[in-house]
Ligand SMILES: Nc1nc2c(ncn2[C@@H]2O[C@H](COP(=O)(O)OP(=O)(O)OP(=O)(O)O)[C@@H](O)[C@H]2O)c(=O)[nH]1
């Protein structure tokens with residue numbers, strides 16, 4: 648049974664005091680608005696509507712917690728880089744989100760979801776350089792890979808690997824990346840095998856060929 652199946656929604660936090668008491672480890676999904684964070688969580692959980700997927704970018708403005716069957720949480724974060732969010736709302740959740748990323752001790756690692764057609768935007772790099780200060784690991788999902796041809800996928804991944812190795816960027820020390828497609832359910836096992844140890848769970852055994 649894949650590790651993230653049977654995840655269930657537990658709570659939504661819009662303020663620090665609404666977060667669950669620090670205890671079990673959690674992994675948060677960050678990324679640009681509309682990148683596919685909620686869809687990635689749904690695909691990993693094998694659930695069509697666990698996390699809310701919206702056609703309108705910038706709608707998720709709170710932090711949603713999903714409890715895993717064994718222990719730990721997957722956390723769906725609001726997207727960044729969506730210009731049409733009204734300024735006061737933007738500032739309040741950017742403040743909360745920033746504090747969550749920097750100070751939340753239960754946060755074991757970050758999954759950064761990027762559209763494989765345009766990964767590592769300036770905002771993504773900004774987030775990564777900033778999150779690097781925590782010393783926590785990051786795994787990048789290059790999602791919507793179903794929209795690329797096989798050769799475009801390989802090129803995108805190779806370019807991302809080069810970016811990860813750029814010495815002029817102050818990226819997290821533990822940083823990996825993979826192709827992913829929520830709609831085709833591709834890359835699920837690879838993502839699980841990276842994230843499971845962060846949560847203190849045994850990585851799933853790879854199925855035979
Ligand atoms: N083709 C394809 N479409 C995807 C994939 N993942 C997400 N989408 C689509 O991209 C849009 C945004 O997906 P969401 O999962 O809501 O993105 P999000 O990052 O959670 O967005 P916000 O919460 O607004 O920041 C939706 O229309 C999804 O159906 C994928 O792997 N392939």
Ligand SMILES: [Mg+2]
Nearest residue numbers: 684685699707
């Ligand atoms: Mg979302």
